[in-house]
Amino acid sequence: MLIQLTYASRTARILGPADIKDILGASQRNNARADITGALCLNHGIFLQQLEGDRAAVNALYHRLLKDTRHRDTAVLDFGEIPHRRFTSWSMGLLTSLDTNRQLFLKYSSSADFDPYSMSTSTLRSFFDEVMQNVRWLE
Numbered sequence: 268m269l270i271q272l273t274y275a276s277r278t279a280r281i282l283g284p285a286d287i288k289d290i291l292g293a294s295q296r297n298n299a300r301a302d303i304t305g306a307l308c309l310n311h312g313i314f315l316q317q318l319e320g321d322r323a324a325v326n327a328l329y330h331r332l333l334k335d336t337r338h339r340d341t342a343v344l345d346f347g348e349i350p351h352r353r354f355t356s357w358s359m360g361l362l363t364s365l366d367t368n369r370q371l372f373l374k375y376s377s378s379a380d381f382d383p384y385s386m387s388t389s390t391l392r393s394f395f396d397e398v399m400q401n402v403r404w405l406e
C-alpha cells in the first residue's frame with residue numbers, strides 16, 4: 268500500500284553543509300533501495316519532510332529517523348494512503364531557505380516564521396505541491 272508521511276522536527280544543534288550532505292547521502296542511498304521518494308525542507312532550524320512509499324518501508328524509516336540525534340521534537344503532521352506519488356524523480360529532494368525558496372516559505376506562513384507545526388493538512392499538501400516545482404539537489 269502506497270502512503271505518505273509528513274513530519275516536522277527541529278535541528279538539535281546548528282547543522283552545517285556537511286551534516287546536510289550526510290543526511291542527503293544516506294537518503295539517496297537508502298531511499299532508492301527501499302523505493303522511498305520525498306522531499307526535505309529546512310528553514311530556520313525546522314525540518315519538514317514528506318516521505319512516500321510502501322507503508323512498512325516508510326514506517327521503518329520513520330522509526331530510524333526518530334533515533335537521529337541531529338533533530339528533536341519530531342511530530343507527524345499528516346499520514347495517509349495516496350493514489351500516486353508526488354515526488355517520482357528524487358529519492359530525496361532538498362529545499363532550503365538559502366535561495367529563491369524564501370518566498371515559497373513565506374507564502375505558507377501566517378507570520379514571519381515558517382511554522383509547519385501549526386499548518387493544516389490541506390495547507391501542507393498545497394505546500395508540497397509547490398515544493399515539487401522548486402525542489403533541487405544539493406551537490
Ligand SMILES: Cc1cc2nc3c(=O)[nH]c(=O)nc-3n(C[C@H](O)[C@H](O)[C@H](O)COP(=O)(O)O)c2cc1C
Pocket residue numbers: 276290293294295296297298307314316328331332335337338359
Ligand atoms: C531531518 C532528517 C531527515 C532524514 N531523512 C532520511 C531519509 O529520508 N532517508 C534515510 O535513509 N535517512 C534519513 N536521515 C538519516 C537517518 O536518520 C539515518 O542517519 C540514516 O538513515 C542512517 O543511514 P545509514 O545506516 O545508511 O548510515 C535523515 C535524518 C534527518 C535528521
